[in-house]
Amino acid sequence: MQRTELSHSVRPLTLAQVNKAHQAHTDAEWTLEGNEIGQVTIVGHVVNITEQATNVLYTLEDGTGKVEARRWKEQSSEEDAEKWGDIQVNQVIRATGHIKAFGNRKYVNAINIRPSEDPHEIYFHMMEALTVSLSLQNGPVRGPSGNASAYTAQSSGMANDDMAEYRHLPPLQREIIKVLLAQPEHDEGGVHVGVVAKAVQKQGGVTGTAISEALDALMDAGQIFTTSDDAHFQVSR
The missing domain is CATH 1.10.10.10 (Winged helix-like DNA-binding domain superfamily/Winged helix DNA-binding domain)
Structure with a gap:
């Protein structure tokens, strides 16, 4: 398994990629195509919301698959509403967190969820997820200037200090x-x-x-x- 700086940062994934991620055992790190996954960020349409006593489940679709994002309720309804907002079915949202599993079902345990205000965000996100995956598989993708992107710089070992992954x-x-x-x-x-x-x-x-x-x-x-x-x-x- 290849360990990179990306395993300690936030990786954009499509929902199909979340579903393809796996663990060698229940205490192991999540991996995708041989690369360790730390935090992930996903974007999708909310097709269902299930509210429970301690948490809320948002079922998301992005055209590649379906995944649930779970967020835990705050101590009071006022704190809950202020932090998470009023997410509704049919909205596009971005969720950031860690992949978890309950039984055979994967979900994203969210530390942050926000509604998208840009109708193109879901398309940009999918292109970004594809770019990161290809750069991890095939090496840095260089632009017209000859410089590697922030993600490909990290995956190629160019990030050699604490701030390298934040250059972008x-x-x-x-x-x-x-x-x-x-x-x-x-x-x-x-x-x-x-x-x-x-x-x-x-x-x-x-x-x-x-x-x-x-x-x-x-x-x-x-x-x-x-x-x-x-x-x-x-x-x-």
Whole structure:
């Protein structure tokens, strides 16, 4: 099995790829075509919603297959609605999380779900998933400039430091990731948003609104997640 930097980051998958992923045994890492899978991000149409006492199941379809995304309810309905929003049947959503299995059924245990505001997102996502898969199988795909993409750079061993896998992110988002990784508590209870804002604003010219929007974008992409509350963040690794 090939281990790459992608096994510690977020990999886009089609729903067919989620269904093809497998484990050597119940405690093993999930793999697809010989490559270890860490977190995944999927996009699909919601065709059914099943609400249970402790969780909500969203059945998604994307034209390649069908997969359930499960998210766990918060302590109160207000917190639940604020974090997850009001997802409805027939919406297109993006879910980020880890592949799990119950019996013979695979599902994505979601740490983040958001509705898509771009009607083309599902098509872009499928092309991105295909690009990543091909680059892992056949080596880096280089563009007109001769440079490998962020994903292919990682899969070819070009990522040799902690920030290599984040080179494709906008500067402010990269700086936030750097701050989170630099804090001694980044692997425990998370880093408070105030610490992040103070460190980032030292660079000058960065507003609180810009920081908030960058944090939201990183959350949507599955690069970071909240820990003990909505004010503490941790890098998804």
